[in-house]
Amino acid sequence: xxxxxxxxxxxxxxxxxxxxxxRFGDKWSTLVILVLNEEEKLRFNEIHKxxxxxxxxxxxxxxxxxxxxxxxxxxxxxxxxPRVEYKLTDLGKSLVPHISSLIKWADQNFSSIMASRSKYNxxxx
Amino acid sequence: xxxxxxxxxxxxxxxxxxxxxxRFGDKWSTLVILVLNEEEKLRFNEIHKxxxxxxxxxxxxxxxxxxxxxxxxxxxxxxxxPRVEYKLTDLGKSLVPHISSLIKWADQNFSSIMASRSKYNxxxx
DNA sequence: CGGAATCCTGTAAGATACTG
DNA sequence: CAGTATCTTACAGGATTCCG
Numbered sequence: 425x426x427x428x429x430x431x432x433x434x435x436x437x438x439x440x441x442x443x444x445x446x447r448f449g450d451k452w453s454t455l456v457i458l459v460l461n462e463e464e465k466l467r468f469n470e471i472h473k474x475x476x477x478x479x480x481x482x483x484x485x486x487x488x489x490x491x492x493x494x495x496x497x498x499x500x501x502x503x504x505x506p507r508v509e510y511k512l513t514d515l516g517k518s519l520v521p522h523i524s525s526l527i528k529w530a531d532q533n534f535s536s537i538m539a540s541r542s543k544y545n546x547x548x549x
Numbered sequence: 550x551x552x553x554x555x556x557x558x559x560x561x562x563x564x565x566x567x568x569x570x571x572r573f574g575d576k577w578s579t580l581v582i583l584v585l586n587e588e589e590k591l592r593f594n595e596i597h598k599x600x601x602x603x604x605x606x607x608x609x610x611x612x613x614x615x616x617x618x619x620x621x622x623x624x625x626x627x628x629x630x631p632r633v634e635y636k637l638t639d640l641g642k643s644l645v646p647h648i649s650s651l652i653k654w655a656d657q658n659f660s661s662i663m664a665s666r667s668k669y670n671x672x673x674x
Numbered sequence: 675c676g677g678a679a680t681c682c683t684g685t686a687a688g689a690t691a692c693t694g
Numbered sequence: 695c696a697g698t699a700t701c702t703t704a705c706a707g708g709a710t711t712c713c714g
Contacts, residue, residue: 576707606708607708
């Protein structure tokens with residue numbers, strides 16, 4: 425993969441790479457995508473329950489931005505009490521394998537990274 | 550890929566997935582990795598020049614944390630003026646393909662995402 | 675040249691309370 | 695149930711200065 429093909433040095437707003445990497449720069453987006461990937465469709469509180477430590481506000485914010493990007497679709501049922509279902513769009517699904525491969529790498533190299541970290545911190549003290 | 554194999558719901562500190570995703574949560578790490586991937590070895594100011602809009606401080610911080618994780622190696626030459634060379638470790642190199650596949654996805658779907666974004670923002674107003 | 679040290683600010687994100 | 699509305703805070707990251 426050549427340098428030119430990456431185009432990672434453009435301004436953030438117009439650079440696909442930076443733009444999308446920024447999307448994963450937040451704390452919850454990837455996690456929500458992965459959760460949605462496991463169940464086809466999920467309600468707000470179901471997602472909330474699965475990700476124990478996300479606040480209601482951040483789950484809303486995250487879902488809204490994923491929806492804005494066309495990665496997640498939101499379907500409201502006009503009932504009382506209200507019911508809202510979230511699911512990955514095709515675009516969202518097409519992203520999952522790439523995230524998964526990253527997770528897989530993480531799993532495989534986690535102990536190595538942690539070992540390196542503690543070794544590095546030792547030297548510092 | 551099953552839910553169980555992902556293990557994304559554990560505590561952040563002990564969860565490989567979250568731990569590594571957090572690493573890419575910062576603004577510059579992936580960018581620095583990609584830059585280092587293109588040149589085999591680079592000096593501090595060379596990296597700085599390639600990534601035009603990173604501050605000296607953040608480049609230092611980023612390189613240090615990448616070094617701590619064992620993704621980047623740092624070699625100091627005892628000369629005056631000082632010379633320091635950075636390069637990816639094998640571990641760092643093994644990560645690159647996964648990032649690249651993400652970038653590739655970003656490139657391919659950027660216009661689609663941007664279109665979705667502006668459409669979403671229209672509705673909001 | 676390659677940083678370190680300090681100061682400062684914007685914003686992501688948490689806590690809490692309220693609502694159709 | 696699925697949010698919205700505020701308020702508050704921590705910390706990432708920028709700007710600047712100094713140093714071996």
